Structures are given as structure tokens and as C-alpha cells.
Amino acid sequence: MPGAARRGGWVVAGLGTAAVLLAAAPLFLSSYPLTLLTQALIYAIFAMSLDILLGYTGLPSLGHAAYFGVGAYAVAILATEFRAGFWTCLVAAVAAAILAGALFGPLAIRAVGTYFLMITLALGMLVWGLAFRWVSVTKGDNGISGLERPTLGPWSFADPTAFYFLSLVTFVVSAACLVVVVRSPFGMSLMGIRESEARMRSLGYNVWLHKYLAFMLAAAFAGVAGFLWAYYNGFVSPVEVQLVTSVEALLMVALGGSGTLVGPALGAGLIVFLKNFVSVYTKRWLLILGGVYICVILFAPGGIIGALKRRPR
């Protein structure tokens, strides 16, 4: 199959160029665009984690911000109240997100389609309610502020460039893990479930367990993104767990192309870009964003990556 090999070559070349560009970005970007690129990387991890559910398992979650937020709050509380360090916070953020996923998963994955959407929405609002009302722990509406960037051994991530590299490394590691997962037999079974749950069940697969594991996996990486997000902003507030954050992540996945991992990362970058650069020139940027979505849905239902894949080679 020479065609496939050539295509594989292009993929490697493309990813390689992207990696070089991203690694070299601090050399030619001033601090503000660099912080935005950092933000795009964090959102990319978040969107890719959602893609495991939406794109690979066929479970459209409207409450994914819950795990992102739980991770972020875990970091904020540990770092401000207990002066916890980098690794403690990372482990705690991921553990808290997995725990939330483990608790919510059984409730959510009983349903499919719209019902899954609604249950995850409700569970997401539950976490938001906790963040908003449990004032003694979360500081309520004002949020937790005064979070300092972490240090790791000899490195301090206070500097925007250092923090950018931390985010980049985390992004690359997360992306690699997720790629390994989706290419594994487990990932294949997830796609099988997406295509036909009944057939997978009749083939003897434990569909429930697969879904449950996928749910916790997605929650874990959302927690990783939340971990970075808390340090990136230096504060956490209930807005992080609001419905809009979940919706934004869904849109990133849909825009880039679900079930591709590269697509959601690209979608995240595009949305951060639109939000922060287009809004400088017009306050009607939401209109432009809306227009882009309508075009994607009408002309490229598979997202940007989906549209590219469909082209004849």
C-alpha cells in the first residue's frame, strides 16, 4: 500500500513540523501571544480528553467541565491552604478527577444519546453548585486566588516561557498517552461500541465496563488540563465548572473533527485564537464564531480534519 505509506509520511512530517514550531515558539513570540498559545495547549488537552468520550465512544458529554473544574479546585485548595508542591497537586488533581468520574460514570453511562447529554449536564451543574455554594472550601463566587506558579526541583514555572514549556510537555505526553490508548485493542473496542453497541455486546464484550473505563480516562485527562489551568490563571472560580466551559469544549471537538485527537487540539487552538484576536477588532466576534460553526456543520460535518480526510488523494 504505497498510498498509505506516503500518507503516513505526510503525517509524520506534519506532526514533526508542528512540534518544531511549537518548541521554537518562545524564540519569536512575545509574552502575550505565548500565554495564549499556553492557553490553547491546555484547552487542547481538555478537548482531546472529551474526544475519547465523544469521538471514540460516541458519548456526547455536556458536563465535562466538572472534571476539569474538580482538578483545578484540587490544585487551588491544596496549593493555597496546604502549600502543596507540584507532584502532590498533579496527583491530587488527577485523582480527584478520576474519583469524580468514577462516581458520576455509573449514573451517566446507563443512558445513551440525548439522555446521556442531559444526565451529564445535570452532574456538571451539581459540581458547579458545590463550587458556588460550599463557601468554606471553595470561597464561593469570588473564587480562590493567590495561587502561585509551581516549582519543580531546580525549575520555577513562574516565567511565562517556562510555564509554556511545562504545558507543551504535558500536552505532548497526554497526546501520546491518548494516541496509544485509541490505537490499542481497548481503543478499537471503544470504536466498536460507538459503531454498534448491540453487536459488541453480542460478541461478548463488556460494553458497560469499556464505557466506564473510557469515562474515567476522559475525566483523568480533563483533570490534567484543570491542573495546568489552575496554575495558568493563578485562581479558580465557579465559572470554570459552568456549562459554558463544557459547551466550549464540545464545540472545539466538533470544529476540529471528533474521533481524531488532532482535530480537537486544532479546534482548541482556533477557538482561543478567534476569542482573543478577532475580539480585538470587533465585539461581534461571537457572530463570527457562530458563522464558522454553521459552515462547519453544513459543509464539513466531520470537522476540519474530517473535511481534509474526505479529499481525494
Add this chain to the structure above:
Amino acid sequence: MRRTLGIVALVVAGLLFLPSTPAWAQKGPIKVGMLVPQTGPLAANGKDMINALELFFEEQKYRLAGRDIKLIIEDDEGKPATGLTKARGLVEGQGVHLITGPLSAAVGYAVAPYIDSKKVPALYPIVSGEDITQRKRSPYIVRVGWSSGQPSHPFGKWVYDNLKYRKIAMIGYDFAFGWEVAAGFHRTFEEAGGQVVQKLWPPLGTADFGPYLAQLRRDVDAIYAVFSGADALRFAKQFAEAGLKERLPLIGGGTFTDEHVLRSMGDEALGIVTALHYSAVVGTPANRKFAQAYEAKYKQAPSYYAEGTYVAGVALKAALEATGGDIESVDKFLAALRRVDLSDAPRGPMRFDDYGNPVQNIYVRKVEKVGGRLQNTVIHTFPNISQFWTYKAEDFLKNPVYSRDYPPCKSC
């Protein structure tokens, strides 16, 4: 896949060719960055803020102390993370010399550490979160608005002495703003000898106050309410519809009947007594001029959001004139800003305390109908009120910040 690559390259290249202006461009125009919600539920109040600052700069022909003013407005959506990103854009992307705004306290708290780290002077016209100028104060943030408890402190004592109420039930927003405004009143009202016997906290955006109205105690002398915007509108209306208006007097925090909501209220608002540092009908010459100009341009009475942001402009002008237009020497500019003593702000005389909060008049206002229109008639003026009222600042700051549980409700 080649196209994927192309898109990645395009995005990165797009980031590459951004206009990045050096922040230290000497003696060009003074760039004022404004953070304000232009979308979301707070957009209408954000519009008042923009209107007022634009009015001020137009009156000054966009020139202060001999230098041109460039106003850059960014939408913070009322969300902390967005506000912080936009603040970064203003400071690092656009190189602004000063930030003014935001509106929401959560955004205010979120951008404060960033403002500190970048040493950018900031004027907060609206955010009233107590700790902004108290326990978490910053050398770079000067507030031209108010602290939540500032109008409530004198009002609590005044209500006890003059309206002779002895027992009060409270109802207000269930987040920091509601707690803080109510707590200031609670504290001084009880210290004067009164009793707060109930505190109810409906969430933001409550559509039906029925269950809360049913719970409200009837054996009290008055109800104290803290709401704003659409919630204030709905609460006043449903309170009247429940037949409570004839039985119990309504008093409350200033935003409850502020002009931004009074415009849409009906006769159900008549007689409500509140306290704030402004009313659109304050009788100072500066206010007559301001309110007239504002009304001529925007066809409505100015709200406290408008006046607060206008005063941010007035204070900026005074500080710039004191430094001869030098805003680049940040420490010098901040010192001049903190020394600003305004005799001609629309709200009346105003100066800053050592913590960066205004010392100003507090007005007790009563909603009346004059010429067919509702207004906040001033019925009493407290001059020179600081955020600490009559307490010593050190003692005041030793207490925890006002919250749902502080001061504790002894008679609930």
C-alpha cells in the same frame, strides 16, 4: 494531511505576525484599557460604564494634561478567566498604561494579582468586594467606587435612630456581594440596639420569589433587601403582588433601587429606602451638569455604574495634572492618584483613605415619583464616610471579612 499541516502552520504563523507594541513607547498617547462585560447578563450595566467613560473623554476632547487619550475596551464577559486573559491582552499585547473596570467582583479579585505582578495602575470604579481595599489590598489598585459595607454602616444606625425599627428580616443575594452589603447593616443595626431576626439567601437569577416571600417573617418592623438588576425588579414586584408592601416597609442596599433598575420599575418601588454613595438627583453642581449631559446623550438617568466610571475619568485627570501628564513613572503617578482630593465629583466631595478606598458622602435615598418619573430622593446625607465607618482600621481588619456567617446572626 498536507492541509492539516498547512492549517497548523497558518495558525502558528498568524500568532507570529501579531502587532506587538512596546509598552514603553514614551510620550505617545496615554492608553487606557477598559475591562467591562459587553456580553452576558451584566452587559447592560457594562454599557452604562462605557457610556460614562466615553462621555467624560469626549468632554475632555480625548486629551488629559496635554496628552492624547486612547481608550481600548475589552469584553470580560463577566467571567474571571476571560477577564484575566483580556487584561493580559491589554497590558502585554496593547501596552496600556492604566486599567479601569471591571464590574464583577470575581473578575476584580482574579485580575488583582496580575495587576500587581505587572505593576500597572488600576482604577476600580464598580467592584465593591470588601477585601480589594482591605485584607487583599494592592498598591496598584485604587478604588473610586465603594466597599460593599460602606453605605450600610451608617445606614444601619440611621434606620434604628430615625425610622425606629427594632426588628428586621433580611433577604439578599447568596454570594459575596449580597452577604457583605447585608452584613455591614446587620453589624451597626445590632450595635445600635436592633435585632436581625432572619436572613434569607435566594440564588442569583431567582425567577419566583414565592417560597422566600412565604418564609419571610411577618412579625418584624421592616424587610431589608439586597438585589440588583432583573432580580431587584422581580423581587419588588412579587413583594407587592404578595400584598406585603402595605404591611411591611422595604429598605435595602443601594443597588436595589439604583437608576439602572429604577428605569424599569413601577409604583411598587415607591417608598423604598436605601443607602448608596450616589443618586442621580444628588444636588451638587457637578452632578447637575453630569446628569444633564448624560441624559442628553443617552436618553436615560445615569446609574451608579455610569457615575462611578465617570469619576474614574475625573480622578485620572486630576492625577495626570498633578504629575504633568507623566503616567510612565508608575510610583509617582500612583502617589499622585492616592492624593487626589476631588471637590467636584458628581457624587460630592471625595478623597482616598490610606487603603485606596474613597472617603465620601453616603446618601440615604427614598424612591419618590417626581414629574411622573421615579427617582432616589436624598433624605439624609452622611459626610466623609470611610470604608471602616467609625471603627479603627486595624481593629476592623482583624475581623474576618463579611460573609454569610459573619457577623453571626444571634437572633435568628
